[in-house]
Amino acid sequence: MKDLDQARNLAELPTPALVLDAAIVRRNIQRLATYASQHNLGIRPHTKTHKSRFIAGLQIEAGAIGLTVAKVGEAEQLQAVAEDLLMAYPAVDLARCKGLAELAHSRTMRVVADSSFGVEALAAAAQSANSTIGVLVEMDVGMKRVGVATASDSLALAQLIDQSRGLRLDGILCYPGHIGQSVEQQAAPLAAVSVKLQEAIDLWAKSGLSAGIVSGGSTPTAFQSHLVKEYTEIRPGTYVFNDMNIVRGGYCPLEDCAAQIICTVVSDAVESQVVLDGGSKTFTSDLCGPAKESGHGHIIEYPAARISALSEEHGQVDVSRCEKRPKVGERVSVIPNHICPCVNLQDAIWWLEADGSLRKITVDARGKLS
Amino acid sequence: MKDLDQARNLAELPTPALVLDAAIVRRNIQRLATYASQHNLGIRPHTKTHKSRFIAGLQIEAGAIGLTVAKVGEAEQLQAVAEDLLMAYPAVDLARCKGLAELAHSRTMRVVADSSFGVEALAAAAQSANSTIGVLVEMDVGMKRVGVATASDSLALAQLIDQSRGLRLDGILCYPGHIGQSVEQQAAPLAAVSVKLQEAIDLWAKSGLSAGIVSGGSTPTAFQSHLVKEYTEIRPGTYVFNDMNIVRGGYCPLEDCAAQIICTVVSDAVESQVVLDGGSKTFTSDLCGPAKESGHGHIIEYPAARISALSEEHGQVDVSRCEKRPKVGERVSVIPNHICPCVNLQDAIWWLEADGSLRKITVDARGKLS
CATH class of the missing domain: 3.20.20.10 (Alanine racemase)
Incomplete structure (x- = not known):
């Protein structure tokens, strides 16, 4: 999207967006x-x-x-x-x-x-x-x-x-x-x-x-x-x-995960579920090796939620165990299971400094399969 | 790879290469x-x-x-x-x-x-x-x-x-x-x-x-x-x-699959196994919906082989049921399980006419996640 180039802060980034701390x-x-x-x-x-x-x-x-x-x-x-x-x-x-x-x-x-x-x-x-x-x-x-x-x-x-x-x-x-x-x-x-x-x-x-x-x-x-x-x-x-494979394997704490995918809730039409605008073409369909039942990543703001299924562009989130349900239009941050193939799916990723400044990083070797 | 641009026929294509009939x-x-x-x-x-x-x-x-x-x-x-x-x-x-x-x-x-x-x-x-x-x-x-x-x-x-x-x-x-x-x-x-x-x-x-x-x-x-x-x-x-999801679901025969990934065997060091130069970054890790046990795609030349595991760039193939084992350096053709995310991983795909001519097709909307 053209808007991607003009984003000046995190709240303006079109989603899904991979952001690095x-x-x-x-x-x-x-x-x-x-x-x-x-x-x-x-x-x-x-x-x-x-x-x-x-x-x-x-x-x-x-x-x-x-x-x-x-x-x-x-x-x-x-x-x-x-x-x-x-x-x-x-x-x-x-x-x-x-x-x-x-x-x-x-x-x-x-x-x-x-x-x-x-x-x-x-x-x-x-x-x-x-x-x-x-x-x-x-x-x-x-x-x-x-x-x-x-x-x-x-x-x-x-x-x-x-x-x-x-x-x-x-x-x-x-x-x-x-x-x-x-x-x-x-x-x-x-x-x-x-x-x-x-x-x-x-x-x-x-x-x-x-x-x-x-x-x-x-x-x-x-x-x-x-x-x-x-x-x-x-x-x-x-x-x-780092990623959820590393966290759930016990090799690092959650706060050492530098990469998050910012997603928007696009639907809440089905009971006890919301749908994120990231699917297998954003996250990869890789399950978490050490915890296959944990779903397709970890939602920071809703730790009791479970990304239960991915289609190509839809992430179905079971929110039945959440006290509060995310609203349509709300943004959430997901730590992916396997960050390597996830980065490879992005055209660009975002480098976020502590002062809030954003720099667009090209995934230079993305798709170089030979 | 630079060679990709110069390929004049199928045998010259650096692998893995997605080719459309x-x-x-x-x-x-x-x-x-x-x-x-x-x-x-x-x-x-x-x-x-x-x-x-x-x-x-x-x-x-x-x-x-x-x-x-x-x-x-x-x-x-x-x-x-x-x-x-x-x-x-x-x-x-x-x-x-x-x-x-x-x-x-x-x-x-x-x-x-x-x-x-x-x-x-x-x-x-x-x-x-x-x-x-x-x-x-x-x-x-x-x-x-x-x-x-x-x-x-x-x-x-x-x-x-x-x-x-x-x-x-x-x-x-x-x-x-x-x-x-x-x-x-x-x-x-x-x-x-x-x-x-x-x-x-x-x-x-x-x-x-x-x-x-x-x-x-x-x-x-x-x-x-x-x-x-x-x-x-x-x-x-x-x-x-079409793809192996469609074939194994009974919706089309194998000969209606237009897309194949040409791969090279890069290793046979482990017994009863060969390794292809395509993994989850080439095929996606999507299993076959109607036949999860069938592995990560179908090798046309070795139908008894089973792509048993994918790393990012390695496809491990169990060849224990094959009469003949593919050799290191040999090329094989794989029909992927799920062609949509697979195409999304490629920078370019190849259009093969019956006369052998090849045309490079850009995956124009690849990675357009927003």
Whole structure:
């Protein structure tokens, strides 16, 4: 809407509008930076959460050693703010390998591999572009999504990378996305990650190869990363904004959630229900992982309400447990379940300073799927 | 990715890529046009499915009487191809009402209302802009999402609209989205819709008000619309492309699905699994309504495979029941569960003619949430 550009304050923003509380974002970034510094860990934030040069710039200013992306299109958008980019995603096809090889002309470009097919495709692209791509072997540490399963498989790939012209063996990457326990219960699963990484590192060493970078990830485990002593760096993404997945998992309090969707109540025609002007095209239909029954987000002003169903543009809210029912035309603020795909649905998001000033932030890498 | 612009044929497209089979789209549009013409029904396609001026243009060429949108931002994008736009969504806030009133200067602009608050907000905006907005009373016919519940409630709103300067009472709108039965079993629930609409029409008539337009919707019920004799027009959206929701609901065969996402296998590191380069940011995480256990879409080349889990950019495929396992680097074609939010995630989609030529289509109204 044209009005979007003219909004001067929060009350004027056409809804639904994703608004970031600047103070909370800065606090989230600083808290992780302090932790990482205390434990001598690098931070390479995953930019899939914000997809924004502006937010990435704040992370770099706070000491991030580089940025993580999932796609070449994201790397292309974010290269302006970082000298060192890691694509934590396998590149096996011509388009991605070629894109990485071209970025590697002007930036330190790194990528993961979990197949010899991928290593060979990367090497061919790097040779063709006459550039050098850094490669990390991706190891599965329990999630069973991508990544080689064993230390010996990791060694075989490391040797292939080491011997490939155009590639530079940079280390090992893992994603402990299977660890969903409470912070207090993470020591044992993180110890298992540590054992698995050390086994690979030792095996590499016997063959004269070293893992200069050992990269871990995930927001739920971020502040326990020191328990994996092999890590040289971490790649959390969600921590910058947080969301109901993180709150209900017990990893942060509600007041650390920086992103809210301001919605308008558009209907109260059905008993014990109101309808918000945000649905799956605003929030995503992702349920809350740790509490699937909790509905599609948390309404700050009506904590007893439950967003019970989403259509594409309608959010149906069960208000039967609320003392007061929101009125048609009233605005409410929703903390989404999963902020990463939610940001990816917005054309623009809003940066709200404590003085009430608003800045429009472009979601630069939105929709960059390749 | 830059390569996207240079792709000359299907094999060169960077993946994931949403490709439309032009012949199937044209056939789907023509089939509904023929049906509607036989039954003297207008078609006002819901453009939420494609959000594209190009596809909307094909629907208008085939005889559509106008277009349906859910948001003012969509109407702004699509006004170039239609003289008559209907926003099938309540407008109650200043931004939306003002946006509609402005569009009404150059187009026939219609919108629904299910609250007196909404009618008053629309009237104020129309008076302020010195334009006329057509309003339809939205009635709930069983879905219990939005819409007034009773004929007498509909009359009260109709009278308010009729008496409001700046508004024009255009009729009644309903969305029978609760009807998910097979086509053979739709006669009874559609008869109930018919009774409810007729009751309101009769009550209006007693007060001297007539419903010039009686607008129904939904792709599952589209070809049974003649069973609701009150309908003057229908607003299906998904029919133009179809998807696994429509196939598994029994409303069309697989060969009527016009949209496929071409994906590349990026990993086979985990036993009995391969990983595709499309996840919830490509497909949406919407499950298949009529078959939740079927996974996140249908892989045409591997019908025994099951897309068992989506992360944001990873599609984990269980291939344990497949005779042959797809190889890393291989491309497969996926029919998504729910094509409407899936298209909304793409920056561009591809129009494939029978001769192999490709045309890039902009998703013009993508992300227009207000």
